[in-house]
Amino acid sequence: MAAAISEILLKQSRGGGHYGLALVSRPSSVSYSTSPSSSGTERDKPPKRPIAEPNPHTTFKPSLAALKRGTGGRSSFNGMVATVFGATGLIGQAVCNRLGKAGTQVIIPYRGSDYDVRPLKLVGDLGQVLFQPYYIRDEESIRKAVKYSNVVINLVGRDWETRNFTFKDVNVTAAKTIARISREEGVKRLIHFSSLNASPNPTPLMMPDGSKFLKTKYEGELAVRDEFPDATIFRPSDVYGQADRFLRYYVHFWRRNFFDMPMWEKGEKTIKQPVFLSDVATGVINALKDPETAGKTYDAIGPKRYQLSELVDYIFRVVRRTPDLGYRRTNMMWSPTFLLRVHLIDKYSWTWPVGYLGWDKLERDHTTDVPTGNPTLEDLGVVLSELENRIHWELKPFRRDLYYEEELGEFPSPAPPKTIAV
Numbered sequence: 001m002a003a004a005i006s007e008i009l010l011k012q013s014r015g016g017g018h019y020g021l022a023l024v025s026r027p028s029s030v031s032y033s034t035s036p037s038s039s040g041t042e043r044d045k046p047p048k049r050p051i052a053e054p055n056p057h058t059t060f061k062p063s064l065a066a067l068k069r070g071t072g073g074r075s076s077f078n079g080m081v082a083t084v085f086g087a088t089g090l091i092g093q094a095v096c097n098r099l100g101k102a103g104t105q106v107i108i109p110y111r112g113s114d115y116d117v118r119p120l121k122l123v124g125d126l127g128q129v130l131f132q133p134y135y136i137r138d139e140e141s142i143r144k145a146v147k148y149s150n151v152v153i154n155l156v157g158r159d160w161e162t163r164n165f166t167f168k169d170v171n172v173t174a175a176k177t178i179a180r181i182s183r184e185e186g187v188k189r190l191i192h193f194s195s196l197n198a199s200p201n202p203t204p205l206m207m208p209d210g211s212k213f214l215k216t217k218y219e220g221e222l223a224v225r226d227e228f229p230d231a232t233i234f235r236p237s238d239v240y241g242q243a244d245r246f247l248r249y250y251v252h253f254w255r256r257n258f259f260d261m262p263m264w265e266k267g268e269k270t271i272k273q274p275v276f277l278s279d280v281a282t283g284v285i286n287a288l289k290d291p292e293t294a295g296k297t298y299d300a301i302g303p304k305r306y307q308l309s310e311l312v313d314y315i316f317r318v319v320r321r322t323p324d325l326g327y328r329r330t331n332m333m334w335s336p337t338f339l340l341r342v343h344l345i346d347k348y349s350w351t352w353p354v355g356y357l358g359w360d361k362l363e364r365d366h367t368t369d370v371p372t373g374n375p376t377l378e379d380l381g382v383v384l385s386e387l388e389n390r391i392h393w394e395l396k397p398f399r400r401d402l403y404y405e406e407e408l409g410e411f412p413s414p415a416p417p418k419t420i421a422v
Contacts, residue, residue, distance in 0.1 A: 075125050076103035080288070083107040083146045085178060086155030088116050090244055091193065091236070093123075094281035095153060100124030102285065109134040109145040136165075136174045142181050151288060152182045153191045154224075159213070159245065160358050163350045167360075171216035176223035183228050189294065190231040191284060192224045196273075196299060197367050198235060204363075205264060211363040221297075232293050234284070236300035237369045240387070240394060241277025245356055247391065250315050251398045254355030257341075261316075262332035264366040267309035271420055273369040274311075275302040276385040279377055286380040297374045303384040308366070310417040317414035318391055320400040332362075388416050 070076025082099050086092045087108045099106050100123035109132045110117040121129050134141035136156070146152050156178070158170045175192060182190050198217035202210030209215075224231050238246045249255060256262075264270070280300050287293040306314075309329060321327045332338055346358045353361075377384060396402075 070103060072103055074101050074103060077105065077128070078103040080104045080151055081107065081149045082151040082153060082288075083109065083149040084153045084155065085109055085145075086157060086193075087120055089155055089157065090239060090241065090277060091280055092153075092155040093120065094241070094277050095155070095284050096120055096129075097123045098281045098285045100129065104128070104151075106130070107132055107145060107149060109142070111135060136170075136177070139177060139181060142178060143185060146178075146182050146187055147185050149185075150188045151191075152178065152187050152189070153193075153284065154178050155193050157193065159356060159361060160349075160353050161212075161360075167212045167216040168219070171213070171220040172223055175220040176227055179224045179227035179231060189288060190224070190228045191287065192221070192231050192233050194218070194221050194233055194235045196235045196237040196301065196369055196371075197364070202363075202367065205366055207359055207363050211360050211367065213360050213364060214367070230294040232287050232295070233297040234280070234287075234300050235297065235372070235374070236275060236280055237302065238272060238274040239277050239280060239300075240274050240390070242394065244277065244394070246274060247315060247394055248398070249356055250312055251319055251395065252355050254341075254357060257330075257335050257338040259326035260328055260330045260335060260338075261312060262330050262335040262338045263308070263312070264332055264362070266329050266331050267312055267366070268307060269368075270308035270366045271305055271368045272308050272311055273301045273305045273371070274387060275300050275377070276387070276390055279382050279384055282382045283377040283380045286382065290380070293380070297372075298380065299371050299374045299376050301369065301371060301376060303386060305369070305420040306387075306417050307420060314414065314417040315391070315395065318395050319398045320411070325400070 067077060068079040070078075072078055080099075080102075082104050084092055084096055084099070084106060087096050087106075088110070096106055096108065104124070105128045106120075106124055107130045108117055108120055111134060114131060114133075117131055121131075123129060132141075132145045134145050136142070154175060156170060156174055158165060158167070161167055179190060179192070195214060195217040197211075198214050198221060199210075200215065200218050202214040204210040221233055224233065240246045250261075279302075283298065283300060287298070312329065316322065316327050342357055342359060342362065345353050345355075346360075349358075
């Protein structure tokens with residue numbers, strides 16, 4: 001029996017075990033304990049497992065390729081260890097979910113309370129999702145988060161400035177630090193998220209110098225390229241999905257001025273090309289699987305272009321707030337109460353702006369999406385989702401008379417928005 005057990009251990013050490021981390025030599029003899037016990041006779045007890053001694057002449061250097069196990073599903077390990085900065089954001093949660101489903105070990109750096117990241121433990125199998133506290137100005141904490149990873153995804157971002165972090169601190173300095181430390185720790189792939197309309201000189205609309213967010217996003221791209229030339233950069237447009245800041249932003253009561261929707265030039269001079277959240281996450285996973293994507297920049301945009309005025313009108317048709325119920329678009333320059341509200345929020349909100357409202361946000365909202373000619377998500381094999389097929393589900397919680405038990409076909413389907421040729 002001892003010889004049989006030793007043979008099984010030897011086979012497992014040669015690749016049949018769960019990890020195969022150490023080779024085991026066959027013991028020459030196996031002894032069992034024969035001490036008496038008051039609970040029963042020695043014959044009734046199961047024998048103890050033999051203690052196998054490691055072979056001192058065999059060395060083993062663990063590698064991620066050697067640790068691959070399974071068929072590639074959630075309960076497998078695909079050999080990828082990914083550190084995801086900004087995992088609690090909209091895109092970060094979707095990316096972590098896709099990574100966990102593919103059998104990736106996910107390391108999630110976080111700051112503040114661990115209650116914010118605890119729900120992300122469910123995106124992967126038991127023991128495959130790990131948390132690491134960090135501070136973006138503490139390089140040692142960043143180094144601990146990436147030292148065991150071969151993939152780093154930087155989704156750190158901020159839609160507004162605070163008294164602790166400016167746009168430059170988050171979009172440039174932090175991005176540069178993560179890229180540099182990732183290169184120094186031997187990370188193979190780095191994915192960095194920027195913005196579609198990032199530019200060194202954004203066109204000013206309401207702000208004299210244009211959006212600081214878009215300008216620093218462009219500078220962040222240059223900083224990442226300088227530190228990590230093979231980084232893959234994604235430039236997403238407005239992303240919609242569960243708990244987004246695009247659809248929900250427009251239906252929020254704080255964005256409206258009573259029944260009016262104040263917009264720059266009534267939204268008639270702005271063109272948007274929103275993209276579905278799941279499509280962006282799929283593009284990230286496909287990019288990680290393809291080594292040819294290293295060093296490239298991708299425009300993460302949707303399949304259709306809309307005039308912003310048409311898009312906002314369609315959003316309110318979906319939530320059943322039509323002009324006959326009081327909804328109307330107006331020129332924000334003729335809404336002094338709305339302008340005063342934005343000014344006060346922008347000046348006195350040091351941590352979290354009410355309704356995500358601020359001058360820089362309004363500036364970006366009315367900046368036309370201009371594709372740069374870079375490859376898109378379709379070049380990564382993503383089948384893009386159309387907004388008209390998704391928006392009803394995303395906006396259902398905001399529909400007027402939500403708890404009214406309607407009959408099938410009682411309300412007509414809202415007319416789709418007009419599109420603009422690409």
